[in-house]
Amino acid sequence: MRPPVRLRAFVLAVVLTGTLTGCGATVPGTAAPGEVDLGILDTGSYRVEPLDAHDDPYIPPIYDMPIVAGVHQSDYTVTAYDIDPRMTFQNYAGHVSGGLPSAFGDYETVDAVLERHPPLYGFATSGVSAGMSDISRGKWPAHGSWPTKNIPNELTADIAVMQYTDPAAAAAAARELHDTDFAAYREHNEPVTLPGHPGAHAQWQPGSPYLRAFLAHGPYVIGLLVSAATPDRDTVAALADTALTRQLEALTRTQPLTDEQVHRLTWDADGLLAATLNPNRVPVVTSDGSNTVTGRQGFLHYLDEYSYPDLERARASLDRMGAERVAQSWGTLAIQVADPESARRAITEKLFLVPFLGDAAAPANVPDSTCVETEMTATDHRFRCLIAYRDRVGIVSADQLLDAHQRAAAQFALFANSR
Numbered sequence: 001m002r003p004p005v006r007l008r009a010f011v012l013a014v015v016l017t018g019t020l021t022g023c024g025a026t027v028p029g030t031a032a033p034g035e036v037d038l039g040i041l042d043t044g045s046y047r048v049e050p051l052d053a054h055d056d057p058y059i060p061p062i063y064d065m066p067i068v069a070g071v072h073q074s075d076y077t078v079t080a081y082d083i084d085p086r087m088t089f090q091n092y093a094g095h096v097s098g099g100l101p102s103a104f105g106d107y108e109t110v111d112a113v114l115e116r117h118p119p120l121y122g123f124a125t126s127g128v129s130a131g132m133s134d135i136s137r138g139k140w141p142a143h144g145s146w147p148t149k150n151i152p153n154e155l156t157a158d159i160a161v162m163q164y165t166d167p168a169a170a171a172a173a174a175r176e177l178h179d180t181d182f183a184a185y186r187e188h189n190e191p192v193t194l195p196g197h198p199g200a201h202a203q204w205q206p207g208s209p210y211l212r213a214f215l216a217h218g219p220y221v222i223g224l225l226v227s228a229a230t231p232d233r234d235t236v237a238a239l240a241d242t243a244l245t246r247q248l249e250a251l252t253r254t255q256p257l258t259d260e261q262v263h264r265l266t267w268d269a270d271g272l273l274a275a276t277l278n279p280n281r282v283p284v285v286t287s288d289g290s291n292t293v294t295g296r297q298g299f300l301h302y303l304d305e306y307s308y309p310d311l312e313r314a315r316a317s318l319d320r321m322g323a324e325r326v327a328q329s330w331g332t333l334a335i336q337v338a339d340p341e342s343a344r345r346a347i348t349e350k351l352f353l354v355p356f357l358g359d360a361a362a363p364a365n366v367p368d369s370t371c372v373e374t375e376m377t378a379t380d381h382r383f384r385c386l387i388a389y390r391d392r393v394g395i396v397s398a399d400q401l402l403d404a405h406q407r408a409a410a411q412f413a414l415f416a417n418s419r
Contacts, residue, residue: 038413040365044406048413051274051283058274058283060267067287069121069262070095073161074287074298076254080127080157081300081311083226083243087127087155088311093301095287096122096162103147103158103225104212105181113180117173119221120262122162123287125301129155146185147210153229157243160223163256167218174201174216177223181212192233196241204233211236215244219256222247250297268293273327275418276334277396277411292328299326303353307381314353321346321393331380332411333395343388344368352384353395363387363405366412371404389415 038048052058060068073095080087092101099111101124130151149156164170178201182189185205192202192211202213209227224243228236257265267285268274273293274283286292289302296318308314318326318335321343325336333353337343345351347368356372360383363369368388374381374397384397385408392415396407 035416036365036367036412038416041409041413042364042406043410043413044403046277046279046406046410047281048410048417050271050414050418051278051281052271053417057268057271060285062263064285065263065265066097066121067095067285068265068267069163069257070097070123070287071285071292071294071298072257072265073121073123073163073254074125074301075295076250076297077123077125077161077301078159078243078246078250079125079297079300080155080159081315082246082250083157083159084129084155084239086129087157089128089130089305090301090303090308090311091126091128091305093125093287093289094123096124096160100124100160100223101126101158104160104223105177106184109180109184110177113173113176117164117169117176119162119164119173120257120259122160122221123301124158124160124223126158127156146188146205146208147225147227149209149227154227155229155239156225156227157239158223158225159243159247161247161251162221162223164219164221165259167216170219170221171216174214174221177201177221178203178214192237194237194241194244197244200240200244202237202240204236206233207231209236211240213240213244217248217251220251268327270325270336271418272325272334272336272392273329275392275414276327276329277332277394277407277414278329280330289328290330293325295325296323299323299328302328308353309375310355313355317346317351317353320349321351323393331397332407333393334411334415335393335395337391337393340388340390343391343393346393347386347388350386352386354381354384356384360385360401361405363408366405366409369408369412371401371408387412387415390419 182203189203189205192204194200200213200215204211209231213224215222226239303314322338323335327334347370354374356374360371360373362371371385380399381397382399383401383404385404387394387408394411398404
C-alpha cells in the first residue's frame with residue numbers, strides 16, 4: 001500500500017476537474033498555469049489516465065518476479081554492439097528462467113541441466129554484424145549439430161547472464177552446462193583455453209567460426225556463443241575474451257540479489273510505464289520489450305532490426321537527449337531525461353530513433369511536438385511523433401497520421417495527468 005501516491009492522484013484529479021463530456025473521449029480539462037488545456041486535445045478513443053490513477057501502483061504477481069529480475073539484469077548485460085561495434089543488428093532479448101535459447105546448446109540437454117541447477121533469474125541477448133534474423137540466416141543449430149551460418153564473414157554474439165544463490169552453485173552449473181554440451185560433440189570439437197579467462201569452459205570445432213563458452217564468476221554464470229568472420233581459433237577466442245571482459249565490467253555496476261530481494265524488486269518505481277500510452281490498458285510484465293521499463297542500457301537490447309533499422313542512429317539519439325530510463329508499452333516509448341531542456345532538445349533536433357523521409361504535420365494543440373514520415377512506409381511505424389513534457393519524452397507511431405496525432409495527444413495528456 002502506498003497512500004501518498006493515491007493522495008497525490010486524488011489531489012491531481014481535483015485540480016484537473018472539469019471535463020469534456022458527451023461524444024468522444026473524456027479528457028481532464030483545466031491545465032496548470034502556463035500549460036495547455038488538456039480538454040482541447042484530440043485523443044481519439046485513447047484513455048489518458050495513468051494505469052494506477054485510481055489504485056495502488058501495479059505489483060507483479062510472485063510468479064512473474066523472475067521476469068522482473070531478468071529485466072533488471074538487462075541493464076547490466078552487454079549488447080553485441082558493446083562487444084564489437086560492427087555488430088549493429090540486435091536479434092532477440094528476454095529473461096531466462098527455466099531454459100536458454102538454443103544458441104547455448106541443445107534444448108533438451110540445457111533444460112535438463114537447468115532443472116538440476118536452476119538460476120534465480122537471468123537475461124539473454126543476441127546481435128550480428130549483418131541483417132536478417134538468426135532463423136533466416138540458418139545459424140540456429142538443428143538437434144545435435146554445431147552452429148553454422150549462411151552469411152559469410154559476419155560476426156555474431158549470443159550472451160546470457162544468470163545469477164545463482166552462491167558461487168558454488170554457479171560453478172557447478174557452468175561446469176555441467178559445458179560438460180554435457182561438449183559430450184555431444186566430443187568426436188568433433190576441441191576444448192579451448194581463453195587467454196584472458198582461463199577459468200572459462202570453452203569449446204571450438206576445427207573449421208568452424210563458432211566458439212561456445214560458460215564462465216562462472218561469483219554467483220553468476222555467463223553463457224556465450226560467438227563467431228568470427230573466419231574459422232580461425234585464435235580470432236574467435238579473442239572475440240570471446242573481449243565479450244567476457246566487457247560483461248564482467250558490466251557486472252561491477254550491480255550487486256547480486258538474494259531470493260528474497262528477487263521477490264521484492266519494484267516494477268516501474270517512478271511510474272514511467274504507468275504513464276506510457278497503453279491502448280489496451282493491460283499492465284502485464286514482459287521481458288521481450290512489449291511492455292517493459294528499463295534503464296538506457298536495458299532498452300538497447302530491444303532495438304531489433306525491424307523496428308529500429310539503424311542501431312547507431314538510435315544510440316546517438318538516446319545519448320543526445322540524455323535518456324536515463326525507457327518505458328515501452330505496445331509500440332509507445334516514454335523516456336525519462338535529465339531535465340526539461342533535454343526533453344525540448346529531442347523536439348528541436350528531431351531525435352527520432354529511426355531514419356525518416358521528411359517532416360509530417362505536428363498534432364494540433366500539442367506543444368513541443370514534431371512528427372515525421374519514416375522509411376518504414378508499409379508498416380505501423382510509418383508516421384512517428386515526438387512529444388516533450390517537462391523532463392519526459394514520448395515517441396508514438398502509427399500507419400496513419402491522424403492516429404499518430406491522437407496517440408501523441410494522448411501521451412501528452414498521460415504525462416500531464418501523471419504528475
